[in-house]
Amino acid sequence: MPLKFTKMHGAGNDFLIAESAGEERDWERIAEEICHRNLGVGADGLMLILPSERADFRMRLFNADGSEAEVSGNGVRCLVKYAVERMDVKPKDGRVTIEAVHDVLEAEVTLESGVVTRSRLSMGPPHFTPSEVPVRTEMSAPVLDMEIDVDGEAIAVSCVSMGNPHAVQFIEMEVDDYP
Structure with missing residues (x-):
């Protein structure tokens, strides 16, 4: 099954962002193959945006070696930009919430004509x-x-x-x- 993704950069890191409905796939293997800098697209990690009952969306992050990580500040800022601009996630009072492994994170978002020009993340x-x-x-x-x-x-x-x-x-x- 093909995987649609977008490559995004944030403060020196690059990520492949993909929407997921929660389907089970071998995400570890997919991340390792697609993030490989010579044999794949090349990225620091694969980030999934999933539905959430606790936040605007839920995230999963797989490092380039296939291991699953809890969170990446630069990666989450990329996810927020993607979700607001491409998925029509509406910031509430200038904020977007993201369900991570252990916490719900909050990002402060600045919009100009529907484009995220700045985001600041509280990492705890x-x-x-x-x-x-x-x-x-x-x-x-x-x-x-x-x-x-x-x-x-x-x-x-x-x-x-x-x-x-x-x-x-x-x-x-x-x-x-x-x-």
């Missing part, structure tokens, strides 16, 4: 506990300045989850000057 509180990120470490929460090996060089990262695990490195130089 960050998670710093190693089991919530998740990250394997002997450190207790928060995981700050944990040394990891990158190409033979030790760098210090802080670990946090906003729905997907992140390793953040604080630097005191311009990003463009970073090696």
Whole structure:
């Protein structure tokens, strides 16, 4: 069965957005194949928009490796733009609600002539506990300045989850000057 999708970009990430009525398909395999940068369309993930009884719509996110993730801030902003402009989702008081794995998220939307020109997403509180990120470490929460090996060089990262695990490195130089 063919899959209709739209490719969207948000703040350096790209996603394939597809509407789904909730049909069961092998989404993990589909995401892995279609998101492959050389053999597929290429994307950071496949995002599904589904019906919801708790929000304007429900989302599912599959990373490029086929694993299912909880949420992506950049991806949700793409979903909101798609839903408002293509599915006729009407913001209520300038807001759209999205049912994610564990929460209902709220996006503040700015419209100009029916086009979403800006969206801001409330992601809720960050998670710093190693089991919530998740990250394997002997450190207790928060995981700050944990040394990891990158190409033979030790760098210090802080670990946090906003729905997907992140390793953040604080630097005191311009990003463009970073090696």
